[in-house]
Amino acid sequence: MELFASPLACSLASHITALEAGLPVRLRFIENKKTDDGRDFHEIAANGYVPALRLDDGTVLNEGASVLQYLADRKPESGLAPAWGTIERYQLIDTLNYLGTEVHKRLFQPIFAPTTPEASKVAARALLEPTLDYIARRLGTRQTLVGDSFTVADAYLVTLLNWFGFVGVDLKKWPTIQAYHRTHLARPAVAQAMGVELAERKRRAA
Numbered sequence: 001m002e003l004f005a006s007p008l009a010c011s012l013a014s015h016i017t018a019l020e021a022g023l024p025v026r027l028r029f030i031e032n033k034k035t036d037d038g039r040d041f042h043e044i045a046a047n048g049y050v051p052a053l054r055l056d057d058g059t060v061l062n063e064g065a066s067v068l069q070y071l072a073d074r075k076p077e078s079g080l081a082p083a084w085g086t087i088e089r090y091q092l093i094d095t096l097n098y099l100g101t102e103v104h105k106r107l108f109q110p111i112f113a114p115t116t117p118e119a120s121k122v123a124a125r126a127l128l129e130p131t132l133d134y135i136a137r138r139l140g141t142r143q144t145l146v147g148d149s150f151t152v153a154d155a156y157l158v159t160l161l162n163w164f165g166f167v168g169v170d171l172k173k174w175p176t177i178q179a180y181h182r183t184h185l186a187r188p189a190v191a192q193a194m195g196v197e198l199a200e201r202k203r204r205a206a
């Protein structure tokens with residue numbers, strides 16, 4: 001399998017998941033819509049978005065929620081996604097959908113996109129703190145979003161919490177979220193994925 005990713009983008013959650021599950025996934029960074037081995041990324045993922053997961057038979061999954069669950073389901077014993085048919089699985093889908101639509105797209109997309117009109121950026125920035133208030137209420141004192149163990153929803157939230165830092169929001173005002181973020185950043189798979197992606201960021205900035 002090949003995982004197409006951009007450093008520290010939403011694809012980080014899939015990278016973390018592949019490492020957590022110990023799967024044989026080849027990481028391929030995208031830059032200017034070219035893969036790191038010179039292919040046109042649009043020929044792999046028609047919309048040019050990461051994450052994209054290319055299976056060994058050539059099938060491509062191109063939405064974070066499906067990529068994360070596909071990877072998790074390759075190693076059910078990892079606990080990265082609750083079993084199908086359980087209420088926890090629907091809670092996982094509920095959480096991935098919330099993170100993908102409300103936090104990633106509604107909140108961060110307008111802030112990051114260079115073409116967003118200033119008024120829309122201001123409106124999106126006004127959602128940053130209420131979003132953290134809501135996540136803090138949803139987490140309570142727990143260290144995981146769904147059930148009692150780390151799941152792909154946590155891989156996604158850790159990724160999004162990094163972005164709050166990128167836009168200048170200090171998590172110290174939300175001590176339970178800050179503790180959650182620190183705890184999960186220390187997981188070996190998270191630290192490994194972050195290390196690889198930070199190094200790629202630095203390489204590009206040099």
Ligand SMILES: N[C@@H](CCC(=O)N[C@@H](CS)C(=O)NCC(=O)O)C(=O)O
Nearest residue numbers: 009010048049050051062063064100
């Ligand atoms: N609906 C997609 C959105 C993925 C997405 O927005 N990916 C961003 C990176 S975080 C991307 O590839 N952006 C490239 C672009 O806008 O051209 C998902 O949830 O996976």
